[in-house]
Amino acid sequence: MTTRIADRRPATLQILLSGFLILWLIVAAFPFLWTLWGSFKVEGDFFSKADWMNAITGPLTQAQTGSSMTGDGYYGAWVQEEFWRAALNSLIVVVAVVCISLTFGTLGGYALSRSPYRYAFWLLLVALVFRAMPPITLVSGYLLPFFEWNLWGHLPTAIIVLVAINQPFTLWMLTSFFRNIPKELDESAMVDGCSRFQAFRHVIIPVMWPGVITTGLFSFLLAYNDFAVTAMLLSKENQTMIPKIASFLGTTQTAGNVMFAVSSVVSVTAPLFVLVMFFQRQIVSGLTAGAVKG
Amino acid sequence: MKHRTFLWFFLPSATAMFLFIALPIFSVVTQSVFAPHEQVIREVENCSVFGCTKATQIDQEATQALREAEPMGRYVGAAIYADRNHLALSEIGALWNRSSGPVDFLGQLLNLPFYGALAFTLTYTLLVTPLAIMLGFLIALAVNAVPRFFRGPMIFVSLLPMIVTPLVGALILFWMVDARGILGAVIQMMAGDPNLSVKASTPLMWTMLIVYGIWSTAPFAFVIYYAGLQTVPQDTLESAMIDGASRWERIRFVVIPHLLPLTTFMALIKIMDNFRVFEPIVSFSASAHAQSLSYFIYSDLGGETRLLSSAAATSVLTILGVVVLLSPVLVRTWRSFGKGAA
Numbered sequence: 001m002t003t004r005i006a007d008r009r010p011a012t013l014q015i016l017l018s019g020f021l022i023l024w025l026i027v028a029a030f031p032f033l034w035t036l037w038g039s040f041k042v043e044g045d046f047f048s049k050a051d052w053m054n055a056i057t058g059p060l061t062q063a064q065t066g067s068s069m070t071g072d073g074y075y076g077a078w079v080q081e082e083f084w085r086a087a088l089n090s091l092i093v094v095v096a097v098v099c100i101s102l103t104f105g106t107l108g109g110y111a112l113s114r115s116p117y118r119y120a121f122w123l124l125l126v127a128l129v130f131r132a133m134p135p136i137t138l139v140s141g142y143l144l145p146f147f148e149w150n151l152w153g154h155l156p157t158a159i160i161v162l163v164a165i166n167q168p169f170t171l172w173m174l175t176s177f178f179r180n181i182p183k184e185l186d187e188s189a190m191v192d193g194c195s196r197f198q199a200f201r202h203v204i205i206p207v208m209w210p211g212v213i214t215t216g217l218f219s220f221l222l223a224y225n226d227f228a229v230t231a232m233l234l235s236k237e238n239q240t241m242i243p244k245i246a247s248f249l250g251t252t253q254t255a256g257n258v259m260f261a262v263s264s265v266v267s268v269t270a271p272l273f274v275l276v277m278f279f280q281r282q283i284v285s286g287l288t289a290g291a292v293k294g
Numbered sequence: 295m296k297h298r299t300f301l302w303f304f305l306p307s308a309t310a311m312f313l314f315i316a317l318p319i320f321s322v323v324t325q326s327v328f329a330p331h332e333q334v335i336r337e338v339e340n341c342s343v344f345g346c347t348k349a350t351q352i353d354q355e356a357t358q359a360l361r362e363a364e365p366m367g368r369y370v371g372a373a374i375y376a377d378r379n380h381l382a383l384s385e386i387g388a389l390w391n392r393s394s395g396p397v398d399f400l401g402q403l404l405n406l407p408f409y410g411a412l413a414f415t416l417t418y419t420l421l422v423t424p425l426a427i428m429l430g431f432l433i434a435l436a437v438n439a440v441p442r443f444f445r446g447p448m449i450f451v452s453l454l455p456m457i458v459t460p461l462v463g464a465l466i467l468f469w470m471v472d473a474r475g476i477l478g479a480v481i482q483m484m485a486g487d488p489n490l491s492v493k494a495s496t497p498l499m500w501t502m503l504i505v506y507g508i509w510s511t512a513p514f515a516f517v518i519y520y521a522g523l524q525t526v527p528q529d530t531l532e533s534a535m536i537d538g539a540s541r542w543e544r545i546r547f548v549v550i551p552h553l554l555p556l557t558t559f560m561a562l563i564k565i566m567d568n569f570r571v572f573e574p575i576v577s578f579s580a581s582a583h584a585q586s587l588s589y590f591i592y593s594d595l596g597g598e599t600r601l602l603s604s605a606a607a608t609s610v611l612t613i614l615g616v617v618v619l620l621s622p623v624l625v626r627t628w629r630s631f632g633k634g635a636a
Contacts, residue, residue: 009439013541021436021448024429027509029451031466032458034476038469047474055476108307114295123304125628130315132616134570136588137609140595141318144325144602148365164314167307196299225459227573228588232595242461246576249465262469265462272457280450283457287514288521 032269039266040069043259073263077248083264085237086244089155090224093240096159097223098216101166105219106212108167109174110200114183124175127168135165136228143232153235161233162223169222170215176289177211178204214286217279224272241268319613325606326374328367333357367603374607381611382406408608411585412615414500418586419568419619422507423561429508430515431553435545437516438523449520456513464577467506499583506574511564518560522553562623569619587612 009017034055038046041061048054058068065072077083112120142161146152181204189199231243239247245268248261276283295303334356338349376383385406393399404410437448455463470477473491481498482490492498526549534544572588575581581589587608594605 009541014439017436017439020432021440024433024436025448025451028455028513031463031470032454034470035466047469047472049474052474052476052479104306104310107303111295111300111303115300116295117297117300120300123308125624127311128627129617129620129624130311132566132569132620133315133319134572134588134612134616136570136572136591136595137322137612138315138318140591140602140605140609141320141322141325142314143595143600145321160310161314164310167311168315171307196295196303200303221457225461227459227461227576228592232592242459245465246461249577249579261465265465268462269458272459273454276450276453276457280446280453283453284449284517284521287517 032273035262035269036266039073039259039263040071041259042070042072046259046262073259074267076257077260077264077267081248081260083241083244083260083267086239086241087267089234089238090240090242092155093159093162093230094220094223097162097166098219100159101163101170101219102212102216104163104167105170105174105215106208109171110178110204112171112175113178113181114186124172127171131168131172134228135226136232138165139228139232146233152233153238155234155238158230158233158238158240161229162226165229166219166222170219173215173218173286173289174211177215178208181207210282213279214282214289217275217282218286220275221272322606322609322613324366325602326610327369327371329370329374329603330367331357331361331364332368334360374603375611378406379604380408380607382408407585407590408611411587411590411608414584415569415571415586415588415615417500418504418507418571419565421504422511422568423564425504426508426511426564427515427557427560429512430517431519433512433516434519434523437520449517452513452516454513455510458510460510460573461577463510464506464574467502467509468578471502493579496583499578499580503571503574503578503580503584506578507568507571511568514564515560518556519553522556523549526552558623558626562620565619566616569616587615 038055041055041058042064044060044064045054045058048060054060061070062068064070112124138161143152146157151157185207186196186199186203189203190196194202225242226240227242227246230240231246234240234243236247241264245261245264248257248264334353335350336353336356338351340347340349375381378385386403389399389402393402404413433452437445437452440448458466467477469475471481471492472478473482473489473493478492481492482488490498492502530548531544534548539547570588571586572592575584575586575589576592581593585593591605591608591612594601594608
């Protein structure tokens with residue numbers, strides 16, 4: 001591709017821009033690299049009063065474990081503190097939330113995109129207001145009824161709550177996506193004798209996957225990253241990963257156990273890295289689709 | 295689409311939202327006007343020739359019966375809203391009379407828990423949103439200036455602060471600014487004070503929370519602006535050049551107007567998100583120095599004594615805050631979008 005005239009820049013500006021960009025990239029990436037490296041050290045090195053360089057070279061780690069890298073933090077978190085249980089719970093919650101909210105969302109979003117009536121617009125506006133609600137305000141509404149009806153603490157409860165909190169966003173995204181699929185497609189199927197649902201099933205479902213995958217990614221992030229709902233609604237044995245990390249902080253500040261939190265933080269971040277690596281294009285297009293239609 | 299078909303398609307989604315968003319709002323409002331029952335005190339009157347004396351005793355049975363009969367608690371109306379932990383109406387009145395001037399009054403006001411939380415939440419929202427949008431715009435301009443080949447990896451790195459779990463991202467930064475961490479050491483060196491600790495200082499804590507906010511919000515602005523920059527009409531840019539517009543003027547009069555609608559959208563989303571700021575305060579264990587409205591609710595809900603009524607009252611006030619904050623945007627969307635849909 002040839003450089004457009006408008007893209008040519010004087011050398012000083014180019015250097016300034018590049019310098020700024022490099023600075024930003026360091027700011028964005030360095031904390032993760034630092035924590036990843038530090039998670040293989042002992043606490044005395046990761047939090048070093050003497051010299052921050054210790055976190056890189058690891059003299060105390062060498063002294064305590066015999067090598068400059070140690071997996072103790074990971075062993076302590078995953079085996080001793082049973083972080084694997086939380087990881088399993090997270091997996092269940094995330095898979096269920098993504099599947100259910102996509103099912104509900106595609107049906108609802110399709111209906112909203114094909115309805116010519118004014119109430120479709122009102123429903124979307126209500127969804128926007130719901131989207132703005134901080135989840136913790138809703139949580140304070142759940143607690144009392146959930147205690148009364150013995151729903152508190154179970155994974156299915158958290159799942160359905162997360163699905164509901166996720167719906168407004170899912171609806172907005174999928175509605176704008178379905179609007180881009182020409183109406184003529186399903187209408188011609190209906191002229192050929194399909195019912196509305198058959199048209200949806202045989203004509204729309206085969207072409208909707210790109211939009212559904214993009215929306216699914218964001219549902220995944222919401223369920224995976226949630227703290228407010230899972231921390232308040234799940235009992236200790238059903239905890240997912242994020243509240244579990246928070247509980248490491250509260251209870252195990254002593255005896256180098258902060259490294260459990262550090263290693264579990266790295267464990268939680270790793271899948272997200274992989275996700276961004278594979279789905280970067282979808283994430284970017286999803287974010288911008290909302291903006292363009294917004 | 296027929297109303298009937300619409301209903302069936304929309305039903306699952308509507309049910310979920312009705313049960314777990316609309317009803318909880320109702321439940322929050324109800325809870326906020328009911329307080330837990332106090333113990334029933336029975337007054338026993340002993341009368342004799344010399345007059346009547348009154349004695350009081352706790353009626354356990356009646357208390358139990360009352361709690362079962364009215365599980366919601368007793369109706370107290372707006373009393374919870376007016377108490378010290380919320381709107382603190384009587385405290386404000388007292389403060390106003392006592393304080394020496396408006397500055398003193400404000401300082402005292404922020405010591406009241408609700409107003410402190412409101413002040414931090416608003417400061418955070420109003421600083422982080424524009425600063426992050428500006429930073430994102432600069433990053434987008436810079437990335438747009440590098441050869442196409444490098445852009446993919448740069449977008450990857452830039453997305454990370456946004457994608458990572460808020461609680462986790464904030465923890466990572468918190469460990470680095472710890473007095474024994476790398477950034478903490480740098481701050482101490484720059485300030486020339488080896489005992490300086492972010493944990494101990496309110497202004498530093500606020501600054502760190504805001505820095506975290508910008509760090510985690512800027513990528514979103516960057517992605518939107520970057521996509522927007524790809525669609526800037528090149529012809530307009532070039533004709534502006536021919537007309538003698540400088541680089542800055544081209545950005546000011548062609549690029550920025552083109553990106554303006556995106557900015558409105560982004561500001562809307564980010565104001566909503568920043569207003570609910572919560573996880574970083576947990577991660578930074580900042581509650582002694584900075585509380586947000588969400589954190590205030592969280593700390594009422596957690597712990598041994600779950601202060602449900604108090605949390606509910608704060609929730610209602612927070613929801614009102616969201617509505618007020620969004621009202622200009624809502625009205626605007628309603629006007630522009632409503633016309634299009636009708």
